[in-house]
Amino acid sequence: MNERHEDRLKKLLQQALPPVEAEPEPGRDLWPAMLRRLEARPAAAPLRFWAWFDAALLAGLAAFAALVPASIPVFLYYL
């Protein structure tokens, strides 16, 4: 590769890549906005529902095992 090709390659690369700014950091503090976003997450309600659902399932299973004890060895057979 001669010098002319190198210069051309350099020019092409400079055209393709955007110039890096002298101040790459954002102009404002982003952490408060991040905190607000974390606090506004609506995940708590569905999580609570699923926890209740799973607890009810577990209670139902325990009740079923108590009512039909013959099912216990059959369950163990499949685990």
Added chain:
Amino acid sequence: MNTHPYLRAYLAGVFVPTLVLPLLLTVFIVVRIVLQVPIPIEQAMIFPMAAVPSLFGLWNMLWLWYHQRADLPIGLHGAILPLVLMPLGATTAHCLGVLAFGSHGVTWFQAAYVPYALIAPCFLAALAAYYLVWKYIVGSLNHVLGIA
């Protein structure tokens, strides 16, 4: 830790049956030797020892493969496993003389009688049990092993 994710999925899957198996063996031995109930223990242990752990491991590998393409909750995925496991287990048990079909119900291990009317509730209970086991135990293990 991105190496061998399917091996880790398999190991996480076999964890629960591997823990339950000694418990099952203990129960069978106590019932057979201490309580003198004539349970065909050798035949009864074949399916839980040979098939269940491998199927759990393979099922978890399948979940990992599917999870990389679509978002399927692991509890739901685990709840589907009895649909595969129960016919297989029942067929194996029947062939080995562990499960006998009667006119009003089935007899497991020549000792546990389950009427036909309770088969459907038993199946639903199995779905619920598998859902909980997969969601809370296998799911946690997958998380610990870095594949969830």
